[in-house]
Structure formats: structure tokens, C-alpha cells
Amino acid sequence: MSEAAPGRRPRWQHVLVRTVLAVLIFAVMGVGAGYLVIQHYFGQIGRVGDLPAPPTPTGSSSLRTSGQNFLLVGSDTRDNVGGGFGSADSIGGQRSDTVILAHLPAGSAKPTLVSFPRDSYVQIPAYTDRAGATHPAHMDKLNTAFADDGYALLVRTIEQLTGLTVNHYVEVNFAGFQRMVDALNGVTLCARTTRNDPANGASGGSNDFMTAGVHHNVSGAVALAFVRDRHSFPDQDISRILDQQYFLAQMIRKVESAGTLLNPFKLNAFLNAVTHSMRVDNGLSLGDIRTLVSRLRHSDPAHVRFVTVPFTTSNGSATISGATASVVLLDAAKDKQLFDRLRTDTAGTSGHHAHSPGVSGKGLTCGA
Secondary structure: OOOOOOOOOOOOOOHHHHHHHHHHHHHOOOOOOOHHHHHHHHHOOEEEEOOOOOOOOOHHHOOOOOOEEEEEEEEOOOOOOOHHHOOOOOOOOOOEEEEEEEEEOOOOOOOEEEEEOOOEEEEEOOEEOOOOOEEOOEEEEOHHHHHHHHHHHHHHHHHHHHOOOOOEEEEEEHHHHHHHHHHOOOEEEEEOOOEEOOOOOOEOOEOEEEOOEEEEEEOHHHHHHHHHOOOOOOOOHHHHHHHHHHHHHHHHHHHHOHHHHOOHHHHHHHHHHHHHOEEEEOOOOHHHHHHHHHHHOOOOOOOOEEEEOOEEEEEEEEEEOOEEEEEEEEOHHHHHHHHHHHHOOOHHHOOOOOOOOOOOOOOOEEOO
16 A cells, blocks of 8 residues: 655545544633533534444454544435535435544554545445344445444444444534535635536536636535535545545634634634534543544644555445446455554554555645
């Protein structure tokens, strides 16, 4: 696996974390916020329910994890989203566009954030759906676990794939991106090439929703098109991950600017948008959030390790429900090495790097 080119800032997987959680450092856990203010924002965060019980250990397959694991999910539910993006009625269910496992080792060792492409071809565990129908274990794309039976099946899928216990779950929904960007009065984005995606519809029926170059004060609607676009790239989902990471990094730069931090009205609007867009498991406490953001607030590679789950190809094919589908084929041997090291808190000795084969960022976005 190739390292990022010297002198190039890596497009880090941590930016989703910083968007949905670390902003709380600025107004909720810092800048003089009192107890009641902290409780106000924390109380606005929704709850998905309890995490599923870990599978019963069987011999050497026991889930043993040193430290804690947070599953961070970007959901593309269309609730309350208008324009050309469809709606909860026209596009059934919801999907996990972004899946990141944040592993916080015991003690002060470096955390590791692992990003999973949504089209990863994985085994979905057997489950019983809300209607009472049973479904056997089967191979499918990772995001179908979330679409078919929600957060609980996604958690179980990640636990089965990695052998790691998921201790907490954090989700930010599709509409939240638009609300956050609009609360900041837009963000600055730079596209190296014109973006064309017939599925977005963010520019009055034209497939070209963003021309090449720098764009200031990008609206929430166009920002959504940017983070959802995959048809502009030959490797689709892999390049979209890089776009999402770049976009979120740009949004955090806007949050960290004096114009936001010193403007209580703008900061309040942004924090309201963030907390109203989040859902977490019932067991996640304010103390857990403090732990997560304190371990990830130093975002340089010296303090946090960033990894895309190893894969053999981003353009593989598999038969799903009788039809041929494009999938990301994972590298089972390298995946096992990575997850074994995470489980024993020895990931720092791994040879894996932040980028998968063929992903350099050239020709995708600029300004990261």
C-alpha cells in the first residue's frame, strides 16, 4: 500500500469525527461554556437505542478488544432534504455513505481511524427484521446492512468483519450536512475538474453542478452534491471518500475561524445543526464524548493514525440477488493483520498506510 506523496497533506479519515463531535470542544467544552450550556447541546443529540449484544465467544473467535471502539457513520437518509436529492418517500430507507471505526487504545497510545468503503463486499450476519422475517447470513455490500436493518445490523457486521467489539455508535444524517453548511453561510471548495453527476440535480437540471476552480460560499445544496458525487470518478466510492474527507476538513476550517468562534449567533446555529443531526447509542455519555474528542483533537499524523481498510480492487464484481454488481473487494489477509493489531493495541507496528492502491488525490480535489 502506498504512502501519501511527500509534502502533500493527507486527506484524513478523522474529519468526520471532528465535524460531528470535536466542534463541541469550541463551544461546549471550551470558550467558557457552563454546565447548563453543555447539557443543553448534549440533550439535543438523538438516540438510536441500545447496541446489540456481542456474539457469544466461540474458541479463538472471542471478541477481545483493548481500549474502546467508536463506529462513526454518515447516513444518507433523505428526511427533510429537498431539491434534486429525493426524499424519504421517493428513496426508501437510508444508507451508510461513510463508515469509520475509531479505535482508542488503552493508555495514551496513538488512536487509529479505519475507513470502510460503503461498497465493500462483506458477509452480512443472519438477522430477523422488524416484520419478524428471518434472513440468513449472506454476502453483500456493506451499506446494505444499514439499509436493511439499521444501525444494529451494521454494528454486528463490523464486529464480525473486524473481530472488534463496538463500544459506541455515532451517526450524522444526510440532511445535517446541508444544515451545517448553511449555518456557516457556506464553505470554500476547490475542484480540479468539472463535476458531473446526473443523480445529484443540484443545479437546475444540469448534470454539471460544479465547474473546475475555487468556489467561495458554497451553499448546503451544492455541498451535498459534492460529498455525494461518485459518478465523476472511475473508482467511484474510493474517490468519494477522499472528497468527503476534504469537504469536512474545509468545513472545520470555517468552524475554527475567528469569524465563527467569535460570533455567538453563527456558532449557536452551527452547534444546533450538528447536535440535531446526530444520533448515538443509549450508553454514550458526555464523558464518552469528552474522551473521544480529547484523544482525537490533535489531528496530525504524529498523534492519530489514519487507514483505509486494505482492499484488492475498487472495481470488482459480484453476483448479488442474481445480478452482477460493482463492489470493493477487501484483502482478507491484510485486513486480518490490521484488525489483529488493533485488537491487541499493536497497530503502530503495522505496515499499512493511509491510502489504498491507486488513490493519490491527483485530479480529484485541491486545497486540502
